[in-house]
Amino acid sequence: MRLSITGLGATCLAACTFKDVGYVEINTVPLATATTLYLNSVKLDPLKNGTAVLRHNVGTAKLVTEGNNGRLVMLCEITVRKNRITTVTISVLDRPPRCQCRNSITTADGSDGRPSCVG
């Protein structure tokens, strides 16, 4: 019993500690710090000098911004791969802001024409 609990604990610890991570670089054009952004519903701190490099678990993440009426608007989907960086530039001049991927993939599923950035 004790052994199984220890094993379970070790597994949980390993799973929590050694999760694969990748990175997301977000740039804004022009340099804007006032844009409120969310990455998978986590509100991001204001970008320093219009750029941020964030670590993120491997998988897909949704980049979201606040629209004019306070509603959340999805900008693009970001695919995070292990030890790789996915760069996305947000043009804040557009209304709503628009994502420009450094490297994108075309998906046939319902992304409503929004780009899917990949690292």
Add this chain to the structure above:
Amino acid sequence: MPQWRSWENIINGRQDRRLLDCRQTLNCMLDDDQSAGREPTSGTAAALAWSEGTKHNEYKDSRIMNTAELSARAPLAKPASRSRADERGASASGNVERRSFLKALGTAGAAVSASALAGTAAVAQANRAQISKGDAALLRFGIPSFEAPQKHLSTRWIMNSFNFGHAAIKRSSMLVACTLLLLVLVVPVPSAYAAPDAITPVEDFSRELDKLKKSFGDLGKKIDDSAKMIDGLSDVDKAKKEIEDLRAAVGSLLDLVADNGALDKLGDKALSRARDKLKELEQDDRFKPDEKNFLIEQWRRLRDDTERATEELGSARKRFAELLRTLQASEDFIDELVQIRQAQKVIDAIHQLTSEIRGASDQLHRLIAGIKPPGA
């Protein structure tokens, strides 16, 4: 004597004065015993030997308090007292041990007091009597020349309170005095200058930056080695594996400096702490104007240095991100090359197949041409 001193020296000087005051007290007790024709108070001579040993060691390290100055401040022990101390049979090795011990305590106490008074990042390190390079740097910039108060009134008052008269002194009083001396040496005087919790974020940030710098060196070596290895590799898989390892190494560094990474959080914390502290101090009325100005100046420097450090962290983040992009682009390029090679192989296979079909067809043609109908 120079008008400007570092806090460190001030602390050393203060400890010398404490020792002298105590030594003076011990000498008085020995003189009393001698004049009364009784045995010296138990432990007095040994304590005196300690204090002298410590003072001797402190002199060697002291940069500002020379013997002449100290002599002028307090009368030195009489030779008779010293010989009496020797007669007490205090063994030389025992003295050395006790002196070393006391000196270590004194040094630790001085370090703690210095860091506490200077309000720098070395508080926790000083408690362990070890100061890292980064902390030492912080300590150095944290204790520049400053016109220190010439007298520490509180400690002076405490020591003067124990100036026993030549009248009858209870033996226990001496023990109390020595215990107090030890306490004063070991435990730093609670000071309004000190705020260990205030400095902790800055200290943590400094420590993590040091670690990061070390990691930079390791990574540089690894990149050089890998670049050489990749140049010599003709095996695509091995080259890819090598780049993958490099990506992992760069990724681990980027992990540290990422905007949502540990170091950046520490930097933000340290910076906001320094800013808050500066605001607090500007509204604080506890200190004299020169002390307040000194503290404000130090926190201002600390804030500026932390700002610079976070900016450097930002540029490091940018470089790592760029490096990671380059590596993954190289890896992708290799992937593309592999795909082209594979496509080329397919084309070659098709060519081969076409050629074989053509050969078979020719043979078939020849065969058909060679067939003659019966009777032709």
